[in-house]
Amino acid sequence: xxxxTSPPVKRAMRLVVTALDRRIKRIAGVENAExxxxxxxxQRQLDKATVxxxxxxxxxxxxxRGSHRTPTRTQVGGLAGEVREATGVDAAERHVHLAYRxxxxxxxLGSGRVAGGTMxxxxxxxxxxxxxxxxxxxxxxxxxxxxxxxxxxRQLVSAGYxxxxxxxxxxxxxxxxxxxxxxxDPSGTPISENVVRANLGLSGLPEARIRLRxxxxxxxxxxxxxxxxxxxxxxxxxxxxxxxxxxxLEWAETLVASGGVVVLDDYTDAxxxxxxxxxxxxxxxxxxxxxVGRVATSGFLRAD
Ligand SMILES: C[S@@+](CC[C@H](N)C(=O)[O-])C[C@H]1O[C@@H](n2cnc3c(N)ncnc32)[C@H](O)[C@@H]1O
Numbered sequence: 001x002x003x004x005t006s007p008p009v010k011r012a013m014r015l016v017v018t019a020l021d022r023r024i025k026r027i028a029g030v031e032n033a034e035x036x037x038x039x040x041x042x043q044r045q046l047d048k049a050t051v052x053x054x055x056x057x058x059x060x061x062x063x064x065r066g067s068h069r070t071p072t073r074t075q076v077g078g079l080a081g082e083v084r085e086a087t088g089v090d091a092a093e094r095h096v097h098l099a100y101r102x103x104x105x106x107x108x109l110g111s112g113r114v115a116g117g118t119m120x121x122x123x124x125x126x127x128x129x130x131x132x133x134x135x136x137x138x139x140x141x142x143x144x145x146x147x148x149x150x151x152x153x154r155q156l157v158s159a160g161y162x163x164x165x166x167x168x169x170x171x172x173x174x175x176x177x178x179x180x181x182x183x184x185d186p187s188g189t190p191i192s193e194n195v196v197r198a199n200l201g202l203s204g205l206p207e208a209r210i211r212l213r214x215x216x217x218x219x220x221x222x223x224x225x226x227x228x229x230x231x232x233x234x235x236x237x238x239x240x241x242x243x244x245x246x247x248x249l250e251w252a253e254t255l256v257a258s259g260g261v262v263v264l265d266d267y268t269d270a271x272x273x274x275x276x277x278x279x280x281x282x283x284x285x286x287x288x289x290x291x292v293g294r295v296a297t298s299g300f301l302r303a304d
Contacts, residue, residue: 060104065113066186069104071122076100079119079296086293086300087130098158099125102151110199112145112189115237116265116297123295124235124263125151129159131292131300133232134259136161141217141248142238142265143169145189146196150203152235157204165203166211166226169238171196178241218247230257237265242274249282253289256303262289267299 060069071079080093089095099122107113114121125148136156140149149165156163173190175182189195193212200210215222217238234256236248245264252262264279266272279299283291289301 059108064187065107067117069100069107069118071100071118075119076122079123082293082295083123083127083130086127086295089130092126092130095126095130096122099151099155102154106147106151106154106199106202109202110145110147110150111187111195112147112185112191112199113187114147114151115144120265120269120296120298121148121151124148124265124298125155127293127295127298127300128152128233128235128261128263129155129161131261131302133161133261134257135230135232136163137166137229137231137257138163138233138235139166139168139226139231139255140235140237141168142236143167143196144175144185144191145187146199147202148235148237150199150205152233153200153203153205156233161232162209163205164209164211165200165205166213166231167196168213168215168217168222168226169196170216171214176239178239178244217251218244223251227255231255231260232257233261233263235263235265237263240266240272240275242278245275245278246282249278249289253287253303256288258303260303262301262303264299264301266297268294269297 056070062068076096077093080096083096084090084092100118102125103114103118103121138149138152138156140152143149146167149167153163153165169191170176171191171193173192174185175191185191193214196212197210200212211226213222213226217223234252236245236252238244238248249262249264256262264275267275267279269275279291283289288304290304291299292302293300
């Protein structure tokens with residue numbers, strides 16, 4: 001009989017093994033509890049971060065407007081460079097930041113949306129006042145829900161202007177674009193006088209300084225009704241076809257004050273090639289306009 005098979009040694013070994021087994025289980029249990037605690041803590045932190053991101057996504061995400069409002073630092077810095085170049089204003093970046101707040105606040109409070117990508121909207125909101133138009137009379141051709149116009153008015157007020165706003169838009173329930181069938185708006189909000197007026201109310205502009213003319217910009221009655229002044233700013237953002245833009249540019253020649261600013265929205269936007277084509281041809285002819293810059297996909301013209 002070997003030493004390890006003798007009953008007293010076997011008993012003693014069983015006792016040792018049982019004691020070791022208990023000890024291992026205790027240590028493993030402690031470590032397991034620690035691991036579980038850390039895992040639960042990480043899960044709580046992840047939940048918190050996810051909730052925060054989700055809330056930011058709800059506030060600034062694409063849903064309900066088609067474009068997100070979460071630009072990167074690099075994008076904003078690049079845009080500020082374009083605004084600086086177009087306007088000659090060194091502090092352009094600060095103005096882009098202020099424009100961003102205007103955009104976010106208006107879309108949060110307003111009905112519908114501002115059309116277009118964030119960079120293009122910020123470019124227009126910041127560059128127009130920095131180009132120092134000669135007066136605060138603004139004509140917007142094509143308004144959708146009127147929220148961009150409300151933002152532009154706020155930007156001009158912040159720059160010391162007392163704006164008077166004229167808008168021309170057919171106010172058809174959905175956006176009209178010749179040659180395109182545009183479906184329901186991503187916001188689900190119809191285009192209507194009620195919506196546009198409610199949104200313009202957010203600009204803080206008194207009703208007496210707002211003129212909303214329903215119709216198409218090439219309609220002679222519409223033109224006659226709003227051609228009573230020399231505008232400091234004309235925003236062309238209605239019919240995006242080459243023919244439509246050509247007519248609006250020709251009309252703008254007769255409307256803009258000396259030194260006035262004409263903004264051609266979606267110029268260089270690949271989705272709307274007619275806009276760039278119309279401007280190129282227009283600038284080849286006899287014109288008061290000089291292209292002073294491009295910011296994102298908007299062209300900025302100055303009238304003699
Ligand atoms: C791109 S949306 C305007 C977006 C708005 N300016 C903004 O920044 O949020 C174009 C608008 O112009 C309107 N429109 C189309 N053809 C027009 C025309 N000939 N004259 C005036 N508005 C027109 C459309 O129905 C639509 O409401």
